[in-house]
Amino acid sequence: MDRASRIGHLGEVAETMLDYVETKSTFQGKGTMKVPSASYCDDAIYRKEIDLVFKKLPLMLAFTAEMKNPGDYKAMDAVGMPVLITRDKDGTVRAFLNVCSHRGAPVAEEGHGNCSRFVCKYHSWTYGRDGKLIGISEKQTFGDVDRAELGLRQLPCEERNGMIFVVLDPNGSIDLDAYYRGYLDDFADLGLADWHYVGNRTIFGANWKIAFDGYLEGYHFQSLHPETIFPRTPSNCTHYEGFGPSMRIGFPQHEIANLLKPLPREEWGTRENYGYDFVRILFPNVSIFVAPEITQVAQLFPGPTVGENRTVLxxxxxxxxxxxxxxxxxxxxxxxxxxVTYEEDYVIGMQIQKGLETGAHENLIFGKNERGNQYFHEWLNWYMAQDTTAPEPVM
Structure with a gap:
């Protein structure tokens, strides 16, 4: 779909959201869905999610804006995996396990930097930005080794439309077109590759799915966010579109009619933030809210135990x-x-965690109006079961 067609489609979505507000309705699924409460508390399920989802699927781990220049790098932890992302002198982005091939120490401290080579602080083995081993300290006493076989372990990696995606399995593969099914064109339209990186904040909360569920619906806006979100955005008034396991979630504003109706209909698809907003979900763990002044991108990672998550905002x-x-x-x-994210969403998430751990109710129930949550759990269950029939898309 070309850009003009995408704008035309977004105009249709805007018209649908306008109708939701005027008729006090919302997107509806076929029925309710039960999710076992134990899936948020069971250690075996949590470890299986890490192994079959987080370590197998493309994860959006960095932005072009974080590392624009040759020599820039980012070192980080992703579900317990030390990752090093580098930009070579020709602009190529690569990802590696941040693990020295000598004795396993990291070759870069967590954070951002710029350098021409990485030196392990344990014994000063040295690696290029391409991951190749280029130096062994006091090699005359170390013994013969094949340096070509002792580079950093490379991970599948691809940069696309301002984002850098990595698969945490060194033996895995990456195919963003097949996985995102055209969704990443949204970010080309936004021009994300040319944006400025402001920084990040880290917060901690309950099981990663409890936290992520909160990003997937607007049913709670009036009760949980009466002074922050609800004055702009009505509760229980949400639109969903699926792109493989990922989603674009539309939230009309109270003033959508006043902001859109005076404009020509063909302009409605260009009015994000001025009548409606989108939250873009990258399965399994990223939520992106684009606002005019600043954009928040939440990366949710399972924490050290089943009842914890680490979220990088x-x-x-x-x-x-x-x-x-x-x-x-x-x-x-x-x-x-x-x-707002921590005090209004993550605090209640930790209370939910305690509630689920009591075993008070066997299941959680997601309503027809919470189709985004249903869709997320359908795809998560599919990956966990390693099924062959994918869930039906939301359209």
């Missing part, structure tokens, strides 16, 4: 701040988004 904006005052405003906005 990344913040980007379309243009770099012009001065220190603008930079400070962006940092304040990032803190505000973080505080």
């Amino acid at each position: 990344n913040y980007l904006c379309r243009e770099a701040p012009k001065d220190a005052e603008e930079e400070e405003k962006l940092q304040q906005m990032a803190n505000f988004f973080r505080d």
Whole structure:
């Protein structure tokens, strides 16, 4: 689908969301869905999710905006896997396990930097940005080894439309076109590759699925966010579209009629944030909310135990701040988004975790109006079961 066709389609979605507001309705699935409460508390299920989902599927681990220049790198932890992402002098992005081939120490400290080579602090073995072993300290006393076989262990990696995707299995493969089914064109339209990276914040909460469920519906806006989200966005008024296991979730604003109806119909598909908003879900663990001033991208990772998650909240904006005052405003906005996410969503998530661990109810129930949650769990169950028949798409 070309860009004009995508805008035309978004105009149709905008018209649907306008109808939701005017008729006080929402997207409806075929029925309710039960999810076992134990799936949020069982250690065996949690470990299987890491092995079959997080270590097998493409994960969006970094942004072009974080590492634009040759020599830039990012070192991070992803579900207990130390990952090093590098940009070579020709602009190529690669990913490796951040593990020295000598004795297993990291070759880069967690965080961002720029360098021409990576030196293990344990014994000073040295690697190029392409992962090749280029130096062994005091090699005359070490003995003969084949340096060509002792490079960093490479991971499948691809940069696309401002995002860097990695598969955590060194023996795996990556096919973004097959996996995202055209969805990443959204980010080309947004021009994400040219945006400015503001920074990140890390928060901690309950089981990763409890936290992620909160990003997938607007049924809770009035009761949980009466002063932050609800003044802009009505509760229980949501649109869903599926792209493989990922989703684009539409949230109309209260003022959608006043903001769209005065405009020509062909412009409605260009009015994101001015009448409606989207939350873009990248399965299994990323939620992206684009706002005019600042964008929040949440990366949710299973924590060290089944009842914990670690969420990295990344913040980007379309243009770099012009001065220190603008930079400070962006940092304040990032803190505000973080505080709302933690205090209003993650705190109740930890209370939910305690509730589920009591065994009070055998199942959770997702309503027809919570189709995004249903869709997420259908795909998660499919990957966990290693089934051959994929879930039906939401359209």
